[in-house]
Amino acid sequence: MDIFDIIGPVMIGPSSSHTAGAVRIGRIAYKLLNELPIRAEIGLCGSFAQTYKGHGTDKALLAGIMNMHTDDIRIRNAQEVAKSMGIQYHLYTTQIKGAHPNTVEIYLVGKSGNECRMQGASVGGGNIEIRSVNGMEVEFKAQQNTLLVLHRDVKGTIAAVSNSVAASGMNIGNFQLCRPKKGHEGLMTIEVDGDVKEEDVIKLKSLPNVINVVLVRAL
Template sequence: MRFKDVFSIIGPVMVGPSSSHTAGAARIGRVARQLLGDVPEQAIITLHGSFAETYAGHGTDLALIGGLLDFATDDARIPGAFAEADAAGMQVQLRRGTGTTPHPNYAEITATRGGKTVEVRGASIGGGNIEIHKINGFDAGCTGYYPTLVIAHDDEVGVLAAITGALGTAGMNIGFMHVDRKARSGAALTVVECDRKPDPQLREAIAGLPHVGSVSIIDLN
């Protein structure tokens, strides 16, 4: 990704010793939390590469759990994330991953509440910046740098035109857009980074479009 300013290199205001191992980890956790829409009842966190080797010293596990509780990078509750998770009724399981990944600082999160499950795979690439590679098995390619719409829908003619039309009607500018699908006329996922946070009315408008299943908003600001 292109760095936007000096804070993209030195990192955000944060709790923890490392912008990549702590601040970035918290942001990955927040992506999963915001996609789920509530505190997970259960969360499985799989650490890869450098995350798996150094998580204890850098507090990567605390940051990921804090993110799942929707704690920002500078939230003073992050050091007590395990106790905060217990108080919130969230069961957490940490695992060490195997195999190769796109980046050394890589985590997989499976978060569940009720009948809903969200799977997120992402990397912390430095300076607190992240790349979300997968959402529920679909390629995502988003960074969380801008407010982001995540839209699950059917791969049908006219769906993307309807989505972009709704964005245009709301006066929303698209900074980035990525579409992935399982198969022709199958399930699809569209990720749209916007210049400002979509309001609830826009979310409802897109959710009400034909062939749209769900609409989530990621806002890490």
């Protein structure tokens, strides 16, 4: 936790959980896609589904997937901005069993055909938790720089990844593994202290049995 999570963020109103938190979840989706989307499917559940109109949650999520920050005044007109950028979006309400009251699922398609699917929750005061990425369970808050390492479940891969992280001078603050099935694909979620350089990410990508690495920088 950071003091500026409590006294902050500086944001466009009216709701830290339903506006600022929503911008942040949207931004994580943008980062995962790594480009501007051309299509977006946004599913709201719980309190998000009940009250999104009044809180501008729809505008906030759209602003986020266009990589806007919580204090960007264009959030007020995010629908118009999205249309002018040629983004086709569809908003719907849904139910997800056992999900946090402020949960959203987002599916994005990018210009170059990239896709990403994620689920996140706004847990109060503008803080968020990402719960799943492309069908894999994760749990990170994007308060630290976070590496998502998609890999094949082969002996020694985790050791190789953590060695490479250590060799780059980073300290691992948190590590999670999601491996739905032995011998198939798995996802490491690695939160690190301090800065992460692009070349560190490239090094990780070059490791055997690593399929892809996404760096989500701290919000």
